[in-house]
Amino acid sequence: MLPTNLPSLATDKRNCLLVSRVASLLRLNHEQCGYVGPLSRHLLGYTSIINVVRASLRDLLEVTLTTLLLRGDADRDTLLGAGESTLTSVSLNLPFLFPSDCSLGIAMKETLDAKQSSNATNGDTATEGKGVEESWFTKAQDLKGDLQKAWNLWDSVVQGVKKAVELGLVSKAVGEEWEACQEWTKARR
Numbered sequence: 001m002l003p004t005n006l007p008s009l010a011t012d013k014r015n016c017l018l019v020s021r022v023a024s025l026l027r028l029n030h031e032q033c034g035y036v037g038p039l040s041r042h043l044l045g046y047t048s049i050i051n052v053v054r055a056s057l058r059d060l061l062e063v064t065l066t067t068l069l070l071r072g073d074a075d076r077d078t079l080l081g082a083g084e085s086t087l088t089s090v091s092l093n094l095p096f097l098f099p100s101d102c103s104l105g106i107a108m109k110e111t112l113d114a115k116q117s118s119n120a121t122n123g124d125t126a127t128e129g130k131g132v133e134e135s136w137f138t139k140a141q142d143l144k145g146d147l148q149k150a151w152n153l154w155d156s157v158v159q160g161v162k163k164a165v166e167l168g169l170v171s172k173a174v175g176e177e178w179e180a181c182q183e184w185t186k187a188r189r
Helices: 006-023 041-071 076-080 087-092 103-121 132-136 143-166 172-186
Strands: none
Touching: 006 041, 006 103, 006 143, 006 172, 041 087, 041 103, 076 087, 103 143, 143 172
């Protein structure tokens, strides 16, 4: 006999995956050791796509800066400032320097899954997901703070999707899906 809440389970899985993908754009602050914790093949694949785009954007930015400097379109004195800056320090301050990893996305997914299973078993929202940090992410430096950063990024992306719908850049159907997911997340934070 099939469970009667299958549409709800599919919606929960889809929303959890969407939130986890957004969280994968950030990094989990982790001790200097190999990652120990759960894995997600989907999020690992998604992160590899993110890193290809990041590397391409970084390359484009470096080539653009180099071209500006070589053609004399940018003033080196202004770029370097009066301090002891070098071109290396300028390069290190450009965005897209570090690759992202999927550890924060996995942490978000595991936290949401723990909250979902807690709701399914006893309906108690006070004890949701408390064992996730202790059981899987023992080497994380500030898991709760990192998860809050991921939620802040999520809220910003949702606002960006709303604005894109207003400007006609994204269809209303896509905007409605993001809004529905935003409503879903309110009870799970």
